[in-house]
Amino acid sequence: MDVTVIGGVAGFLTSMAVIPQMIKTWKTRHARDLSLWQQIIIIAGLALWLAYGLLLGDLPLILSNSFTLFCYILLLTMKIIYDRGDKQRIDG
């Protein structure tokens, strides 16, 4: 297999892996076991990857990192909302 293809498939998989996590979190309405810090660090890292892609004018970097960044921001929003719901159920 061509080396560039291996790199491309690798990047595609690591970018898309967030999708099953989003679906699971959306369906179960629970994000208790997800680390808030993991999400914050990944969002910071992806924002820098996006800046790096923009500075280099590299379209694959820009597109894949925009998509994954958007997904992680949605996941973080779900975590904040669902964690509040879990806390209210425990407190109430």
Added chain:
Amino acid sequence: MDVTVIGGVAGFLTSMAVIPQMIKTWKTRHARDLSLWQQIIIIAGLALWLAYGLLLGDLPLILSNSFTLFCYILLLTMKIIYDRGDKQRIDG
């Protein structure tokens, strides 16, 4: 800031983000809300990134992907063990 520095910090953050998730999972002994498919896809992707780094002889790619791959394999192991524990508590 130098463009290479931005890329370096971006890579460092996205590689290291798994650490707080590992610590949280280890401490709480729960991984219910983590997607099994996310972990499997990330492990496949990181294995390909590592192969890509080895084929190119790129040391930063080899080192960072070896480390993150190792962490995700540990996290997957914890998920399998802790999910079994959660299931036994429910069934028992």
